[in-house]
Amino acid sequence: MTRRHFRGLPALSCAALVLTACASPASTDTTGAAKAAARPSGGTDYPAQVTNCGRTVRVEKAPERIVSFFPSNTELLLRLGLKDRIAGQTWTNQSPPKPAYATDYRKVKVLAPGEIGREALLAARPDFIVADGEYQFDGKKLPTITELARLGVPVYxxxxxxxxxTGTATLAATTTDLTALGTLLDARPAALRAAAETRERLAAVDKALTGRPATTAAMVQIVDKQLYALAGGLYSDVVRxxxxxNLLDDAxxxxxxxxxxxxxxxxxxNPDVLIYHYTxxxxxxxxxxxxxxxxxATSAVRHGRLIAVPAADFSELRAVDGTVTLAKSLHPDAF
Structure with missing residues (x-):
């Protein structure tokens, strides 16, 4: 399992005061997003807002101090050309960066190699957070998403x-996030290019695999000697x-x-292939x-068909990378 499944100082005072001063009342105004979609230049008119996980995420201006939770989110921000606007990152212990992003990735300040606490997060003075799940914002170790919004820190x-x-998501989530973040972060041209590249890469995989029978597989992870099934949602869509x-859809x-x-x-x-996540x-x-x-005794082990995949390869643009890599492993003669 990736850790997303385990819901596992004068500087602070200053940061809290700054964040409180930035807070603004909620609004239902949608003109910012509408204007952004219509502008031929591709830029964003502010305020802008999108709907994310059933909530409205609104920004009054382009965020300048973005905090990224999870390696794939850091890489997505880098792909959008925002390296100078990332204030820090967390959960870097989940995966090394992809080679294409490694140089810039390693220049991003690490706020915590794993889970981050309230003091460290607020001390970074974020004005926007991109996170891999809601589970961390429980009001205990970290403020809730609602509390952060009141402090002027929207969470996407x-x-x-x-x-x-979660159980029904597909790779289409990647382009959804590119569109939304491109608007909120004033990076629409880069987001449009990344979305087009995503569609092209997946179309090439579809073409290469046309007419080929599916390989039976099981996607798993071992944590503290416990085996977990990874299935449904994005996991099974990537396999498909x-x-x-994925033989574990019913598990x-x-x-x-x-x-x-x-x-x-x-x-x-008895899958033909075992796909296992690692950090x-x-x-x-x-x-x-x-x-x-x-x-x-399984066919996968007997025939040496164990495929290791980084846990971070199953969100955002890395999910597309993961799909391409997995396709080449399952059907090497198709590429």
Whole structure:
């Protein structure tokens, strides 16, 4: 499992005062977003707002101190040309950056390698947050999303992991987020180019796999020696677009995308391929050994068809990278 599934100082006073001073009353005005969509130059007229996870996310001006939760969000912001407007990032321990972003990624300040606390977040003086899920904003370790909005810090959640759509999300969430963030962050031209590239890459995969039978697969992760099924929503859509069929779709509750799984249940399904998530080199090696030991009788292990994928490859633009990479692993002769 990625950790998104485990809902696991004078500087602070100054930051809190600054954020409170920036707070503004909520508004239902939609003219900003409408004007942005109509402008031929592609720029944004402010204020601007979008709907995200059933909430209105509104900005009065282009954010200048963006905080990114999760590596894939940092890379998305870099793809939008916003490297000088990222105030910091968290959860960097979940994956090294993609080579294309590595130089700029490593220049972004790390606020916390894993979970961040209230003091560290507010001390960064964010005016916008892009996060991989709502679970962290519980009002305890971090303020709630509503509390942050009152402080003038809007929070945008990856569309694929909105609570009500986690179990049904598809790769279309990537272009949804590109469109929304391009508008909110005054980066629409770059967002449009990235969205077009996304569509082209996925269309090329679809073309290469036309007429090929799906490979039976199981997507899993091992955390603290517990096996988890990853299925439904974006996970299974990536497998499908990559030319596979996730045999674990019936192993997770409706509306969810993960669940504990017994070794016996997975062995009984006997997938041709085991796809496993990892967060670092040590985790990758340990997970591979665990699968080889506990599932030695499966077709996947017997034929050496274990595919390791970084956990961060399943959100935003990295989900597209993950799809392309997985397709080439499942059907190497098609590319």
């Amino acid at each position: 959640i990856d569309s694929a992991f909105c609570p009500k759509t 677009r990559a030319g596979g069929r 997770v509750p409706k509306g969810s995308n993960f669940a504990p799984l017994s070794v016996e249940a997975l062995a009984k399904k 670092g080199a040590a985790d990758r090696a340990a997970s591979a050994q665990w699968l080889k030991t506990h599932l030695a």
